Amino acid sequence: MNSPRFSILVAMAKNRVIGRNNALPWQLSPDLKRFKQLTMGHHIVMGRKTYESIGRPLPGRISVIVSRQSDYQAPGAIVVGSIAEALKVCNEDKEMDQESFVIGGAEIYQQALGLCQRMYVTEIQQEFDGDALFPEFNQQEWHEISREKHRLDGDDGLEYHFVVLDRKI
Numbered sequence: 001m002n003s004p005r006f007s008i009l010v011a012m013a014k015n016r017v018i019g020r021n022n023a024l025p026w027q028l029s030p031d032l033k034r035f036k037q038l039t040m041g042h043h044i045v046m047g048r049k050t051y052e053s054i055g056r057p058l059p060g061r062i063s064v065i066v067s068r069q070s071d072y073q074a075p076g077a078i079v080v081g082s083i084a085e086a087l088k089v090c091n092e093d094k095e096m097d098q099e100s101f102v103i104g105g106a107e108i109y110q111q112a113l114g115l116c117q118r119m120y121v122t123e124i125q126q127e128f129d130g131d132a133l134f135p136e137f138n139q140q141e142w143h144e145i146s147r148e149k150h151r152l153d154g155d156d157g158l159e160y161h162f163v164v165l166d167r168k169i
């Protein structure tokens, strides 16, 4: 791979919901495990609200927090004033990091979608109530390269798919 890739990583419900009251509306531990596997050792770019919902920099990753507050403090993380600046920080480290992940939330996905070449989507096959949505995007511009179907055992048997989409050139 010659140039570093920016990838979106998101879990979304059937009705595009990704969050409620600044938290995830579901408990889906296989998704958290996948999140960890994919992002370990990489830069993760997130909005200030998502950072606060996580509450700390995630170990083993470089957290890049986007905020318009020039004095925003996030010890152990890098705070930047724009998405462009966030991507620049990731690019500067391209020898080390060939793939950086935009991990939300809604505002950041909206602005970063056009800059990303890949999306790792956990499609939750159920609707949820929520106040944060993944932006609409043109499916024609994306090529589905893989889809793994899973279902939680027991409990509610929630069905979810791990999908990888690449932007068509």
Ligand SMILES: NC(=O)c1ccc[n+]([C@@H]2O[C@H](COP(=O)([O-])OP(=O)(O)OC[C@H]3O[C@@H](n4cnc5c(N)ncnc54)[C@H](OP(=O)(O)O)[C@@H]3O)[C@@H](O)[C@H]2O)c1
Pocket: 009, 010, 011, 012, 017, 018, 019, 020, 021, 022, 023, 024, 046, 047, 048, 049, 050, 051, 053, 066, 067, 068, 069, 072, 080, 081, 082, 083, 103, 104, 105, 106, 107, 108, 109, 111, 132
């Ligand atoms: N399901 C998933 O995969 C997933 C992933 C991540 C998050 N979420 C959910 O998404 C929700 C949070 O999303 P959100 O849209 O409310 O917030 P967000 O995107 O996490 O953060 C928004 C904040 O980012 C900063 N920001 C946005 N655009 C900026 C720009 N162009 N330049 C500088 N700073 C900018 C601003 O921070 P300041 O106000 O500090 O200026 C803004 O208030 C939560 O419910 C969370 O649980 C879900």
